[in-house]
Structures are given as structure tokens and as C-alpha cells.
Amino acid sequence: MAYDMEKEELLYHMYQQDLPQKNHQYIDEERIVNSVREGDEVYLKENIDEIWPTCSRIVPESIKKSEEYLAVITIALVSRAAIEGGMTSQESFRLSDLYLREIAHKTTMKEIRNTRNQAVIEYARRVRKIKEEGSEKIVVENAKSFITVNIFKKISLRDVAKALGMNKSYVGRVFRESEGMTVVRYIQREKVKMAENMLKYSDRTVVEIADYIQFVNQSYFGKIFKRETGLSPVIYRNKYHPPQF
Numbered sequence: 648m649a650y651d652m653e654k655e656e657l658l659y660h661m662y663q664q665d666l667p668q669k670n671h672q673y674i675d676e677e678r679i680v681n682s683v684r685e686g687d688e689v690y691l692k693e694n695i696d697e698i699w700p701t702c703s704r705i706v707p708e709s710i711k712k713s714e715e716y717l718a719v720i721t722i723a724l725v726s727r728a729a730i731e732g733g734m735t736s737q738e739s740f741r742l743s744d745l746y747l748r749e750i751a752h753k754t755t756m757k758e759i760r761n762t763r764n765q766a767v768i769e770y771a772r773r774v775r776k777i778k779e780e781g782s783e784k785i786v787v788e789n790a791k792s793f794i795t796v797n798i799f800k801k802i803s804l805r806d807v808a809k810a811l812g813m814n815k816s817y818v819g820r821v822f823r824e825s826e827g828m829t830v831v832r833y834i835q836r837e838k839v840k841m842a843e844n845m846l847k848y849s850d851r852t853v854v855e856i857a858d859y860i861q862f863v864n865q866s867y868f869g870k871i872f873k874r875e876t877g878l879s880p881v882i883y884r885n886k887y888h889p890p891q892f
Contacts, residue, residue, distance in 0.1 A: 675698050676724060678694075678698055679691070679695070679698060679721070679724070679725065679767060680724055680725065680728040681728075682771055683725045683728040683729055683732065683767060683770045683771045683774060684728040684729070684731050684732040684774070685732065685771075685774070686732055686771055686772075686773075686774035686775030686776075686777070686778050686779075687771060687775070688768060688771040688772045688775050691767055691768050691771050692768055695764050695767060695768070696764070710756060711755070711756050711759070714756045714759045714760060715750060715759055717763070718750050718759050718760070718762065718763035718766075719747065719750070721763050721766070721767060722743050722746050722747060722750075722763065722766050722767075723743070725766065725767050725770045725771075726739045726740060726742070726743040726770065727739070728770070729742075729770040729771075729773065729774050732774035732777070732778070733774060733777040733778060733785060734770075734773060734774055734777060735789045735792045735793065737792050737793055737795075737796040737797075737810075738773075738789075738792040738795075738796075739770075741792075741795075741796060742766075742769070742770065742773075743766075746762060746763075746765075746766040746769075749762050750762050750763070783821050783825065784825065786811065786813065786817075786818060786821050786822070787821060787822055787825045787826065789811055790807050790811060790818060790822055790830065791833075793806075793807055793810045793811070794807065794830075794833065794834055794837055795837070798837055798838060798841055798860070799841075799859065799860060799861060800861055801861045802834055803830075803831070803834075804818065804819050804829075804830040804831060807830055818830065835871050835875070836875055838860045838861075838862070838871075839871060839872050839875040839876065841860055842856050842857075842860055842868070842872060842880065843876065843883065843887075845859070845860075846880060846883050846884045846887065846888055847887045847888050848888070853865060853868075853869075853880045853881060853884065856868075856880070857869075857880075868880065
């Protein structure tokens, strides 16, 4: 049977009128979105429970499901507001995914609501930090975020600069002055950190790990790994993840 939108709208309207808790208003969303966009963490900490104290029943049969829906909508809104406030899309959507996964594991309305509020405040905190640290620091943090998201790919200074929409020489200079190393060295260091965890906690071979994190070959991987850790990948594996007998 076809979905009767007119009928459903009427029933929903009648249902909402009978509820003691009315649905939130657009102005409530604007207060939250604007606060995240401006990085107003303090305001949100003090007022978020008053802005959305409880959730109206979107789904009549389940208050918990209604709370989940509102949480998902909220995180979608603030993730985009944070991008407008200066956060990279990669970092914003990665944070969004983490909070959505967290919400999926919550079992009570209070837990869902607390996670939703935590997400809103965390977005505002990160935007505030970006605004306080200035434009060059933003370039460095955005570069780091891009590298983190793409750590399993082949990435170069050119890739980073292109993602940021900036001149390669400028990004390289700002990054080097801030971090005391080149973008390429930072990428290699972060890849080695990932390789360390894989050598410790996975059973992938050294060759597989070198390929997985996109090094040219095992020999080059071994050279960079030893430079960063003082150990070869094989010795590191035997030391921290010895074979099980």
C-alpha cells in the first residue's frame, strides 16, 4: 500500500499536540549551530541542557529511538557548522563517525543524550582552539588531519597542499617552522607509528605491513623504520610481539 503522506502528517500533528513536551524549534538548532561555528564552548557547556532538555517523541513507539534520531541529526548539523568554523572536512566527518558509533552502543536515553551533548561541546572546543591558534597553525593542524585520515595511502607534500587548496612551498615552510621537520618526514614518522602498532598487535608479516602502509618496498620501509625507532621491523616484532608456541 502506498505511503499516505497527507494522512501521516495529520496524525503526527495530532500526536504532537497531545504531548506535554513539544518538538524543538528551529531557533534552538540555530543557537547550537552558531555556537559551534563560533567555537563558543563555554556557552554550550552552560546552556545545552536548557536548549534541548528532553527529546520529543519522533517515533511514538520508542522514546529511545527518538533520542537516537535527534542525536544523529544534531551531530550532522554541528559537524558541518564546525567545517564552517575552520575545521577540515576530514577531521569533522571522522569525529562525526566516532560519535555516531558511540551512540549506536548506548542503551539508555540518558547515555544517548549525554553523548550527543558531549559531541556538540567537543566540536565547539576544537573550533575554538583552531580560531585561537591563528591561521598558520590552522594550516599545520589541517595538514596533520589530512595525513591522519590518509595514512594508509601514498601521500606527499603535493597531495597535502592540494587538499588544503594552498601553495606547496607555503605549506612546506609553515609546517617545517611549526613542527621542526618537513611534511615528508612527518608522514614517514606517522606511518612508522602505525607500523609499530601493527607489528605489536597484528600477525601481518613485515612485507604485508610495508605494503599496507604504502612504502615503496620492504627495504625502504626497513630503513625508515630503523631511523625512527632504532630497531629493524623484524627485531621490533620479536621484541614486542614474540611468536606464540
